[in-house]
Amino acid sequence: MKTNAVVAGVGMTRFGKHMDRGLKSLGAEAARAALDDAGLGVSDMQAAWVGNAAAGLVTGQESIRGQVVLRSIGMGRVPIVNVENACASASTALNQAAAMITAGMYDLVLALGVEKLYHEDKRKSFAAFSGAVDVEELAEIMAGLEQRAKQSDSSEAGSGAGEKRSMFMDIYAMAARSHMKQYGTTAEQFAGVSAKTSWHGSMNPRAQFQEALTVEQVLADRMIAEPLTRSMCSPIGDGAAAVVLASPRKARELGLDSSVVVASSVLGSGWDHDLGEDGTVEVFARAAYEESGYGPGDIDVIECHDASAPAELMYYEALGLCGPGEGGRMVDEGATRLGGRIPVNTSGGLLRKGHPVGATGLAQVVELTEQLQGRSGKRQVEGALVGLAQNGGGNIGNDAAAMCVTVLEKNS
């Protein structure tokens, strides 16, 4: 939808492995940072939307996650809505908050995303990912594979049944192999995405990994699912990100920083469609372009959902930055590097900044806001006026279960 919410403040924790910290500690840090950035207090907030995807399975906080986190900074009484859309939970929180501001329902609201994935018991961390598909369907598929494996002793079926934990990476790997076959895309080009993004991440003090990798290092890393090596896959992580939104009227009245506005926020869901037909990224990016009045050529900086390096390369095409099959050439030309035609994932993206799933969508908005405000330091995209964030979550049929595309613009 077309929106007009002012981004009055942004804040986030460093993403990473925070074994000694829980949801409350992480969420409170990000929320306070966003409020401080806006120059506002807890009591100014009229409502909050809180995104989280996995706390039930990881920490046992199955319910009222937002109330528990926000009570620790003294927020209560106002409506707190816990929202969930797997890896797109935080952008869903922003979408709902921006819609309510645009509708005139509130003047000042908080959108918070928080996730705690690391746990001493690693099975808990991985269980969360298995919960982002249709679990009844998954159980049937697994039972079928085990049945087939018993009957045929087929190693293919056997490996499928045993590798639950890398299921999402198997899906990405399959798509990558198909792209290689159809367009001649190479593993070196996928590695080029990781190398580029690791360089960006090396300049982000809030990134989980801050080492700049070469293409050779990426290719030589441990193989996860052909052609994906470990550094082509996003890690698990802990962290939180928050945004304070204001109505244009209230922002003027209080003299808030109104330099960045959410111009459009499109949320959609996956559906059963044929492979080859336009998927969630194409469809909802198109809608976001239409509603914001900007085209792919107008975007100055992008944060996309690079859960894997091949996914980012394919999103270049889906977002209309190049034609079908031309993603590899974008990498060769360095078009998406800082200094290139259209820098992508200047934050280090999911691959290097990290991917605490329920925080990711808002961390993208934190990065873009700071870029449009000219405060990204060494990672600054000079003169950036328009930014786009793309955040997908879960899996349904052969596509994302939830997809959110947000366009931010610099107020002129």
Place this chain on the structure above:
Amino acid sequence: MKTNAVVAGVGMTRFGKHMDRGLKSLGAEAARAALDDAGLGVSDMQAAWVGNAAAGLVTGQESIRGQVVLRSIGMGRVPIVNVENACASASTALNQAAAMITAGMYDLVLALGVEKLYHEDKRKSFAAFSGAVDVEELAEIMAGLEQRAKQSDSSEAGSGAGEKRSMFMDIYAMAARSHMKQYGTTAEQFAGVSAKTSWHGSMNPRAQFQEALTVEQVLADRMIAEPLTRSMCSPIGDGAAAVVLASPRKARELGLDSSVVVASSVLGSGWDHDLGEDGTVEVFARAAYEESGYGPGDIDVIECHDASAPAELMYYEALGLCGPGEGGRMVDEGATRLGGRIPVNTSGGLLRKGHPVGATGLAQVVELTEQLQGRSGKRQVEGALVGLAQNGGGNIGNDAAAMCVTVLEKNS
């Protein structure tokens, strides 16, 4: 907030123990029923809000619960937002849906609440309830109690630490004892609530329990936590409820049944406040009265959050149906029985209709809508024009973590 969404259709499953059915089966039945009732199809819906509180812990469906359920009836592409507020998840879904309709963001939307609590492994069912408080705080309290029990061998501390599963009933029992002490309320009066509601439930084919109980039977039932016997406590259950909302304009255009409108929907959160100070029910009911323009004397039928019988009696006071301490007299006078001054929980309430937590708030709206439309059969409140639903969820400090009060009115 003041709202104007038309209740175009309602539907629900029977609540109860559905061992052979999952989220998809239950949610699909309710959603289809609401669409059929509205005379609309899946493809007419422009967005959906789906409430669920416990699927992560009970079924493993930690994420994208709404997408998984709604895909089974062919709904996708449109925004699907999974919302959670413990036992108030479904009213939160309705609140968000009604806000978006009122704001003009959409013309036709679905609010669905679905819960699957029964599981072969009963620990999974009970784990869900422990997840509706601050789990870090709970762990500290439990550790402290165990420590004290070790040191002093105190049976009080020991029973506290061992009885996690009835924690919510312990809270209700403590409040009940305090009410008895302060106002002379009796166990017979609490039992009177259960007896009254069981009679209502005996006339509701969708209720989990359909046996009418006497006060004597309620008092003679197994003791759970003094003075609460088993039939003063809501059971766990499985079920789903759904509502189709329409904008007044669209309802007119399509000739939909526009006889019932959501006049106001107030959602708020708990905060740390002193006992004795007005709590979430008082505060948000007052807001709902103000916004709807109706006072307690204008309400014809109420569905309240009777997770325990004493809670209902105390809500009579908190909702302003009588003065402080007069709840017991309301029971003695039969004021809240069908045929009385202000019938409460004609559906059988949480006590007898059942309490699949993430579906409860919408089931209340299903009952009230049918009452205002004059199609409640033997349970009909004659000439009902205004209904109120009160739905609370989780616990924070000494109060509910989330509270939602909805006022429905008959369109004149």
